[in-house]
Amino acid sequence: MTYISALENPIFRTISKASKNLNLESYVIGGFVRDHILKRGEAKDIDIVSVGSGIELAQEVSRLLPGKPKVSIFKTYGTAMLKSGGMELEFVGARKESYTEESRNPEVETGTLEDDQNRRDFTINALALSLSDENFGELLDPFHGIADLKKKIIRTPLDPDITFTDDPLRMLRAIRFASQLNFVIEQQALDAITRNADRLKIISKERVIDEINKILLSEIPSKGFALLHKTGLLPLILPELAALQGIDEKEGQTHKDNFWHTLEVVDNISETTDNLWLRWAALLHDIGKAPTKKFDEKLGWTFHAHEFVGSKMVYKLFKRLKMPLNDKMKFVQKMVLMSSRPIALAADVTDSAVRRLIFDAGDNVDDLMTLCEADITTKNPKKFKKYHKNFQLVRNKIVEVEERDHVRNFQPPVSGEEIMKTFNLKPSREIGIIKDAIKEAILEGEIPNEYEAAKEFMLKKGAEIGLKI
Incomplete structure (x- = not known):
């Protein structure tokens, strides 16, 4: 099977020529091939594997390209990278890897293409297209990745316990791909993630959050977070979120499961915004409910001041996970702190209350309204319609008051x-x-x-x- 249509960009013929000059075999492998077959648009990150020196191949490609783009060399990993035509190309020599228990950084030695495909995380990422003249565009699919693409399955090429023990980040990547592509993780692999969840502790916080951000930015983030919960990874990353799961009952009274409610809110907001930090606000908007939950004989279950407590928790969470402690964190804090304000306002939309909301929310008032609208998860059609209608009244009043009184970010007229x-x-x-x-x-x-x-x-x-x- 050939996929010459995937290789129409002139850069691939240049790589082919450079390979011939050096008497090397070379292949484009991984995400570029997968996304072409899935028709997910043209990838800008391209991985090239050569049976030989990836660094020498990158240098030869640079020599053949107009302007001779700079080659960045990473000798420790035996890789090289160059940018051309808006694309980022990474070159590596085919290799095999061995791991120690304490690190996800492998011992590397030269290998064959088969060795290189064996070390890939998933069958759908082990697909390779030849760049050699004699079989240009021919697909090499040793693990039936094409069949897995058709079945929408995430599966490891080798024993999943070995794959995930060697590099525990692959557990998060499996869940991320399942969320992004709307695929199912094969049961053996899913069980292996659950068994090896504790291995995640050797992964840097930065790498973990990079994957969490990608899950959060997927079309239906709840799919990824449900898998994180199911496999036991979630408490290792976001214990504040995991703590929301469950329903307590006392004297016949229960409260809603705030974890699953939160996932609904995240899905709702994802239909209207790609703003990563607003999605984070949706994910964390109720984290203060676990530590503030109390049962009152007259009132039932209460979560007094959960917004204030939650906003304080945001800073600790961001700091622990080495996330930015700048305006992005402050934005999430602000959204969590104010997340109930418009809800209370919707029942009685007075000018003074709207003025205070606009003043306190400032430039973020529209984001706050978007969050509150996403927070409507009732399954009662009449209530759903009523709540949205009330929020539209608040939005209309915000426009009216702002046009008249100009209180957004205002400073008193007298200094x-x-x-x-x-x-x-x-x-x-x-x-x-x-x-x-x-x-x-x-x-x-x-x-x-x-x-x-x-x-x-x-x-x-x-x-x-x-x-x-």
Whole structure:
């Protein structure tokens, strides 16, 4: 079987020519081949395997290309990389690998193409296309990867226990591919992931989060997180999320399973946004419910202040997993903290409450509304319609209030410097009292968000607290 159509880009003929010049066999292997067969669009990352030196092949390809693009060499791994035509090509010599228990970094030695395909993580990633003149585009499929693509199965080329013990990151990759491609992990492989879950501890947090982000960005993220839960990997990565699973009963009263509810929310929000950090906010919006869960004889199950507690947990989670502690983390914190605000607002949409929501959420108010709408997971059609209608009223009111009052990210029209000058003050608490009073008056609708009204209010408030002009 040949797939010459996959190799129409001139770069492949260049690699073929370079291989011939060096008297090497070369193959394009892995994700590029898989995605072409699945019609997932043209991959920009291309893996080239040569039976011989991958570094020398990369250098020869560079010599033949216009402009002779720079070759980055990684001698430790015996690999080289160059960029051409918007694509990133990685070259490696065919090799076989052996692992120690403490590390996922293998001992490497030169091998055959068959050795190289044996070391691949999954059958669908072991597919190779020849770049040799005599059989250009011919498919080499020793593990029936094409059949697995048709059956939508994730399967390892060798014994899955060996595959996952050697490199535990492959367990996460199996789940990621199942989530991204909507494939099923073969039962033997799934059982092996469960058996070897603890091996994940030797993987760096950065590599783990890279895979989690890819799962979160897939079309239906719940598929991946359900598999993480089923295999026992989730508590090792996100114990805060795993802790939400389960339903408690007391005096005949139960609460919803907040874990499965969370996965519904993530799927809902994924239909409307590709914003990774907003998806993270959806994933973490209820993590404060596990530590705040209490049973009250009058109220039943309660989760008081779970948003505040959850927002504090976000920082610890991000720090533990070596995620960015910058504006992205602060955005997720803010969304978690405010996740119930619009819900409470929907029952009574007053101008002052909307002004406060816009002021507190700032530029993130639309994201917050998107999160809250995704949080509607009721299966009752009437309630579903009613809740969405109420949120639309809130959205309409946000537009109306913002157009009229301009309170998003606003600063009080009268500055601290003007207050000091007017009342002949040095820096003091009185300045803060007046500024806060002006802000509150604007948010409550007592005065418009305009300079003259704010100045008049300043003079009045100054007189109230005993200041003289």
